[in-house]
Amino acid sequence: MSLKKASIIIFMILLIDQISKIYIKTHFQLGEDVTVFSWFKIAFIENDGMAWGTKLSDFISFISDETAKLVLTLFRIVAVTGIAFWLIDVTKKKKSKTLIFAISIIFAGALGNILDSVFYGVLFSDSVMQVATFLPEDGGYAKVFHGNVVDMLHFPIWSGVMPDNLPLIGGKYFSFFDPVFNVADMAISSGIGILIVFNKKAFEESNNSTNLGTIKT
Template sequence: MKKQLYIVLIAVFCILLLDQIMKIWVKTSFDIGGDGNTMPVFGSWFRLLYIENQGMAFGTTFGSSIWAKLGLSIFRVIAICAIAYYFVKQWRNGAKTEFLIAIGFVFSGATGNLIDSMFYDFIFDYDPCISFNHLEGSGVFSDCGQWGTIETRHTGFLMGNVVDMFQFTVEWPSWVPWYDKNGDNQIFPAIWNVADGAISVGVIMIILRQRKYFPKENKKTAAVQAASTEENTDKTEE
């Protein structure tokens, strides 16, 4: 039991550490705008592209008001607490190590992105004139010199941006029916980070391996179905 816990804690720690190392490195090493915020990694199909988003995984947002951002961050906190509670419950019930690791992936990913929102506005200098920080409808205005007065995001605890950097640049081949000659044909255009990847891997593991993770529930369901089928058969014979 303790060995399981240590394995998951190590996995969570490693994911959080790698996530924060990548984000801090990208944020302090890449320039904003032009070619200074990109770096090819594997030829023409994968690259690092430094951006920041004000919402959830893959840039999803809830709106421009302070309550939208605060609500999103609070939702993250509640979700993380719920995941931690579920993990402890499953661990005490003797769940498989692989399932606990999958839960740990989701937990570490959600926590990694929450760390950005909680602390990055205090760790790094805030520039309201950077495009990442523009937010129309926020009601917060900043003087950006030659660009004039611009609406920018709210700042502070739980209000920070999330740093993203990974992007697949593979495009759909021209023979597919939905290929657009004048548009963006990237297969997966979203820009993501280690935390997003951990959440995705954890969820995919749970979906694909649910029969392995919940054998008792599956057997119980099968037994109920078998009993129901037998009952229907007996009624038919009568």
């Protein structure tokens, strides 16, 4: 797969991700949800930290939430820069399409969430008890690099009390699936999943390399 094709994939994921986030941000109040199916809801939340809403300041107590947010955003930028160089390298070396596709969607997802963290704070007003305004006259809800990631996809597939005869969890209330996420998160998770499940295929030598080796022999 060429870098051009990889770029098209990245652009399409970013487009879908950002359109969905901007729509939710400008049509929903924070905490508002709409039931699409019994197992699927559009639920607007904002994530100001790491995965599952964890904050860096939860682990490093001597730094403030604001500083922790800045450090996390800068770390994400460094990480996505590394992924970009990796993608360029594997396309130049004509590695497997599986590997290039997986890296492409991971990069797209990471970049999508970075755009929220870097720019959404200055582009939108607050969403608490109101629908946010795009480019508000009195400024956004946060400084550059201090924005929150917009999440909206919720799949409450099943919830209920577990059978009493099950060890450890018997008789306890259980729900699946609680996390709320976005298109960018799906891209990152899918890319990592491809690398894990199709690891051998992803990191196999390309046909071009094999053919060159045969010619030289």
